[in-house]
Amino acid sequence: MNRRTVMAGAVAAGAAGVMARAAEPETPGIAFAFEAYVTIGAAETPGPTPFGGRNRIPITGGHFEGPAIKGKVLPGGADWQLVRSDGAVTLEADYMIQADDGTLIHVHNHAVVSGKPGTPDYYLRCAPVFEAPIGKHDWLNKALFVGTVTVEPKGDAVRVRVYKVT
Amino acid sequence: MNRRTVMAGAVAAGAAGVMARAAEPETPGIAFAFEAYVTIGAAETPGPTPFGGRNRIPITGGHFEGPAIKGKVLPGGADWQLVRSDGAVTLEADYMIQADDGTLIHVHNHAVVSGKPGTPDYYLRCAPVFEAPIGKHDWLNKALFVGTVTVEPKGDAVRVRVYKVT
Amino acid sequence: MNRRTVMAGAVAAGAAGVMARAAEPETPGIAFAFEAYVTIGAAETPGPTPFGGRNRIPITGGHFEGPAIKGKVLPGGADWQLVRSDGAVTLEADYMIQADDGTLIHVHNHAVVSGKPGTPDYYLRCAPVFEAPIGKHDWLNKALFVGTVTVEPKGDAVRVRVYKVT
Amino acid sequence: MNRRTVMAGAVAAGAAGVMARAAEPETPGIAFAFEAYVTIGAAETPGPTPFGGRNRIPITGGHFEGPAIKGKVLPGGADWQLVRSDGAVTLEADYMIQADDGTLIHVHNHAVVSGKPGTPDYYLRCAPVFEAPIGKHDWLNKALFVGTVTVEPKGDAVRVRVYKVT
Numbered sequence: 001m002n003r004r005t006v007m008a009g010a011v012a013a014g015a016a017g018v019m020a021r022a023a024e025p026e027t028p029g030i031a032f033a034f035e036a037y038v039t040i041g042a043a044e045t046p047g048p049t050p051f052g053g054r055n056r057i058p059i060t061g062g063h064f065e066g067p068a069i070k071g072k073v074l075p076g077g078a079d080w081q082l083v084r085s086d087g088a089v090t091l092e093a094d095y096m097i098q099a100d101d102g103t104l105i106h107v108h109n110h111a112v113v114s115g116k117p118g119t120p121d122y123y124l125r126c127a128p129v130f131e132a133p134i135g136k137h138d139w140l141n142k143a144l145f146v147g148t149v150t151v152e153p154k155g156d157a158v159r160v161r162v163y164k165v166t
Numbered sequence: 167m168n169r170r171t172v173m174a175g176a177v178a179a180g181a182a183g184v185m186a187r188a189a190e191p192e193t194p195g196i197a198f199a200f201e202a203y204v205t206i207g208a209a210e211t212p213g214p215t216p217f218g219g220r221n222r223i224p225i226t227g228g229h230f231e232g233p234a235i236k237g238k239v240l241p242g243g244a245d246w247q248l249v250r251s252d253g254a255v256t257l258e259a260d261y262m263i264q265a266d267d268g269t270l271i272h273v274h275n276h277a278v279v280s281g282k283p284g285t286p287d288y289y290l291r292c293a294p295v296f297e298a299p300i301g302k303h304d305w306l307n308k309a310l311f312v313g314t315v316t317v318e319p320k321g322d323a324v325r326v327r328v329y330k331v332t
Numbered sequence: 333m334n335r336r337t338v339m340a341g342a343v344a345a346g347a348a349g350v351m352a353r354a355a356e357p358e359t360p361g362i363a364f365a366f367e368a369y370v371t372i373g374a375a376e377t378p379g380p381t382p383f384g385g386r387n388r389i390p391i392t393g394g395h396f397e398g399p400a401i402k403g404k405v406l407p408g409g410a411d412w413q414l415v416r417s418d419g420a421v422t423l424e425a426d427y428m429i430q431a432d433d434g435t436l437i438h439v440h441n442h443a444v445v446s447g448k449p450g451t452p453d454y455y456l457r458c459a460p461v462f463e464a465p466i467g468k469h470d471w472l473n474k475a476l477f478v479g480t481v482t483v484e485p486k487g488d489a490v491r492v493r494v495y496k497v498t
Numbered sequence: 499m500n501r502r503t504v505m506a507g508a509v510a511a512g513a514a515g516v517m518a519r520a521a522e523p524e525t526p527g528i529a530f531a532f533e534a535y536v537t538i539g540a541a542e543t544p545g546p547t548p549f550g551g552r553n554r555i556p557i558t559g560g561h562f563e564g565p566a567i568k569g570k571v572l573p574g575g576a577d578w579q580l581v582r583s584d585g586a587v588t589l590e591a592d593y594m595i596q597a598d599d600g601t602l603i604h605v606h607n608h609a610v611v612s613g614k615p616g617t618p619d620y621y622l623r624c625a626p627v628f629e630a631p632i633g634k635h636d637w638l639n640k641a642l643f644v645g646t647v648t649v650e651p652k653g654d655a656v657r658v659r660v661y662k663v664t
Contacts, residue, residue, distance in 0.1 A: 028196055028291060028312055028329060044406070044428055046436035047465040050473050050582035051549070054438065054463070056428060058408045074376070076390045078408055078426070080438070084548035086300060088308050094410070094426065096376055096388060104378035106386065106412070110295075114308035125194060125310045125331045127293050129276075131386070133379040134252060141382050142254050142280035144291045144312060146194055146331050163194060165291045165312050210572070210594055212602035213631040216416035216639050217383070220604065220629070222594060224574045240542070242556045244574055244592070246604070250382035260576070260592065262542055262554060270544035272552065272578070297552070299545040307548050351611060351622060351649045351656070360528055360623060360644055360661060418632060420640050442627075446640035457526060457642045457663045459625050461608075466584060474586050474612035476623045478526055478642060478663050495526060497623045497644050 030163035033145060034066025036097070038073050039157045053083030059095045062157065069137055071099040077107075088114035091126070099137055106131040109160070111149060124149055128162055196329035199311060200232025202263070204239050205323045219249030225261045228323065235303055237265040243273075254280035257292070265303055272297040275326070277315060290315050294328055362495035365477060366398025368429070370405050371489045385415030391427045394489065401469055403431040409439075420446035423458070431469055438463040441492070443481060456481055460494055528661035531643060532564025534595070536571050537655045551581030557593045560655065567635055569597040575605075586612035589624070597635055604629040607658070609647060622647050626660055 041058035048054075062073035077095020084090060091111040098104050109128040115121030126147045130140035147162040207224035214220075228239035243261020250256060257277035264270050275294040281287030292313045296306035313328040373390035380386075394405030409427020416422060423443040430436050441460040447453030458479045462472035479494040539556035546552075560571035575593020582588060589609040596602050607626040613619030624645045628638035645660040 026314075027327075028314060030194055030196070041408075044436055046428075046438065046463070048583075049438075049463050049465050050470070050584040050586060051463065051580075052583075054465075056436075056438070076373075076408060076410055080426075084307075085546075085550075086304065086307065086548040088548060094412075096378075104376055104388075106378065106381075106388070110310075112308060112310055123309055127310050127312075127331075131378075131381050131383065133381050133386075138252065138382070141250075141252065142278060143289055144276075144278055144293050146293075146310060146312060148192075148194060161193075165293075207574075210602055212594075212604065212629075214417075215604075215629050215631050216418040216420060216636070217414075217629065218417075220631075222602075222604070242539075242574060242576055246592075251380075251384075252382040254382060260578075262544075270542050270554075272544065272547075272554070297544070297547050297549065299547050299552075304548070351615070351647065358646075359659075360646060362526055362528070416639075418636065418639065442642075444640060444642055455641055459642050459644075459663075470584065473582075473584065474610060475621055476608075476610055476625050476644060478625075478644060480524075480526060493525075497625075 029166040030146065031166050032066065033162045033164050034064050034069055036062060036064035036073060036160040036162065037152075037157055038062040038095075038160060040079070051082060052085060053081075055079075055081040055083070057081065059093065064097060064160075066162070068139075069099050071097055071103075073097050074104075079109075086114075088112060101136065103133060103135065103137050105133075105137060105140060109147075126160065128160075195332045196312065197332050198232065199328045199330050200230050200235055202228060202230035202239060202326040202328065203318075203323055204228040204261075204326060206245070217248060218251060221245075221247040221249070223247065225259065230263060230326075232328070234305070235265050237263055237269075239263050240270075245275075252280075254278060267302065269299060269301065269303050271299075271303060271306060275313075292326065294326075361498045362478065363498050364398065365494045365496050366396050366401055368394060368396035368405060368492040368494065369484075369489055370394040370427075370492060372411070383414060384417060385413075387411075387413040387415070389413065389425075391425065396429060396492075398494070400471075401431050403429055403435075405429050406436075411441075418446075420444060433468065435465060435467065435469050437465075437469060437472060441479075458492065460492075527664040528644065529664050530564065531660045531662050532562050532567055534560060534562035534571060534658040534660065535650075535655055536560040536593075536658060538577070549580060550583060553577075553579040553581070555579065555591075557591065562595060562658075564660070566637075567597050569595055569601075571595050572602075577607075584612075586610060599634065601631060601633065601635050603631075603635060603638060607645075624658065626658075 039061045041060045044056040046054045057079040059077035060075045074096040079091050079093035082090045093109040095107050109126050111126035113124045115123050126149050128145050132138050132140045144165040145162050150159050205227045207226045210222040212220045223245040225243035226241045240262040245257050245259035248256045259275040261273050275292050277292035279290045281289050292315050294311050298304050298306045310331040311328050316325050371392045371394045373392050376388040378386045389411040391409035392407045406428040411423050411425035414422045425441040427439050441458050443458035445456045447455050458481050460477050464470050464472045476497040477494050482491050537558045537560045539558045542554040544552045555577040557575035558573045572594040577591035580588045591607040593605050607624050609624035611622045613621050626643050630636050630638045642663040643660050648657050
């Protein structure tokens with residue numbers, strides 16, 4: 001048994017049942033999961049730190065709805081923003097949502113904003129990671145998601161559209 | 167000036183130039199960025215820890231190519247896998263790639279694997295985050311990416327197709 | 333110039349000015365930095381997820397004081413707890429504090445709890461990481477810290493004593 | 499039952515068995531756990547990114563020994579360094595060690611370096627987090643650790659002294 005065989009075996013053992021050896025993966029697509037309306041509070045702005053500019057935007061409530069799940073956004077979360085030296089901004093939002101059957105689901109939403117609003121270069125996409133308890137909503141744990149974020153006209157809420165990466 | 171106005175102003179200040187107040191975001195799409203062929207070593211398998219099952223797959227080399235960038239995968243990275251209590255697996259791969267102009271780019275690739283290989287439920291998608299130096303390849307810092315991962319037949323490499331979330 | 337010299341040079345360049353080549357490091361010690369009284373809300377308990385048991389404890393306010401800094405704890409933070417399969421608990425608290433000169437400081441406090449309360453095996457220590465803006469309080473960015481956490485008798489607050497690792 | 503009682507109950511339930519309501523915590527101390535000699539390769543230096551200056555130092559091997567555990571450092575890890583705008587450096591080293599009974603243990607070592615080498619302001623302390631499989635060495639999962647790091651004279655290795663926070 002040569003080294004390659006051992007390695008392949010070790011990978012098969014190590015990653016057992018994990019990764020298929022498919023000939024060709026399909027091109028990914030996206031499928032709408034839900035839309036969230038998230039109310040936000042006044043920014044807390046520490047100013048420049050050794051890592052960049054910082055803003056913290058409180059997440060104060062809201063609601064969400066899609067074909068397979070709907071519910072409310074719980075107050076007490078926050079979006080911790082880093083204004084980088086290239087002018088782009090990395091967002092890390094951390095909050096809880098609650099489905100209408102009472103299930104509590106943790107959301108960690110990483111986003112990147114770049115380019116100038118109103119120009120073709122403007123870019124804002126997010127990649128929320130969910131942690132739901134085992135049960136009805138645990139499909140949220142078993143896939144990746146991406147989404148869009150827009151600020152509502154009054155600046156007191158954002159609208160997040162979440163899509164499953166298929 | 168009422169509270170809502172203050173809040174909107176604070177958000178505008180706090181998130182200044184960050185998020186557009188667009189009427190309607192376009193539905194996200196994906197655009198092919200590059201494909202990587204990543205060679206892997208024998209799994210290191212600590213066994214069950216208080217967080218779940220663990221495997222570490224060494225990343226030993228490879229190459230990548232797309233319309234706007236190509237180069238090689240550097241040895242010395244690793245994929246730190248968590249086999250969760252629901253049987254799904256969370257992957258966190260951390261490694262460096264080098265474009266053919268010499269630019270070093272850090273890759274952190276988060277992936278989720280769920281379902282049984284060979285069944286319609288099987289799912290494996292990744293969301294690589296890149297950190298490139300300021301310059302020609304820094305478009306990798308300014309967008310989100312998703313991708314597919316397949317293991318090569320001999321089990322000694324994986325193929326990763328990376329798409330920009332547009 | 334042999335390989336070792338090249339490596340040493342590269343390290344010197346790469347980690348330039350970073351790490352001293354001291355003959356012998358001193359044994360670390362700890363020095364009291366401040367004590368915080370942090371009020372907490374009712375736990376949100378999603379229940380078992382694929383990662384373990386989860387609790388989220390809202391952080392609702394409080395105050396802190398030490399020889400070089402004092403101020404208040406801002407509402408809107410949370411402690412995201414993971415009850416692990418070994419019965420120990422990992423805490424990740426994320427919140428803001430504000431010094432009495434108005435400076436906003438981000439706190440990420442990682443803690444481990446193990447053993448049974450009331451027994452000699454009981455263990456609870458934390459390692460808060462601070463991010464302060466450049467200025468008077470930025471010594472918090474330039475060192476590591478550890479601490480103790482105790483729950484107040486009524487269960488509505490915790491007391492955190494923070495020490496600089498010297 | 500008033501709100502405070504409910505909150506206390508919820509905390510007791512949510513953080514059940516987690517945090518003792520001790521009258522007074524003892525002041526933390528440190529206890530020597532082990533010393534590691536970690537060999538390092540030539541730095542990979544991407545240069546300035548939107549997050550700061552970056553270096554990646556390969557971890558290529560080594561050994562460690564203490565009163566309760568000894569073994570070797572596995573090749574294939576790395577130390578991902580961020581040179582911050584304040585001149586301090588944040589290190590995130592990720593690697594595996596193996597005890598002499600074969601047990602594989604994951605190490606994530608966060609460190610801060612500040613001040614100028616050779617001056618009284620110089621500071622370098624680390625806070626390694628271990629993930630060991632359930633068993634003989636799992637005391638590493640149940641406590642926090644801090645340590646010192648020094649570069650060996652030839653620049654081809656670092657010496658890390660690890661202490662349990664008691």
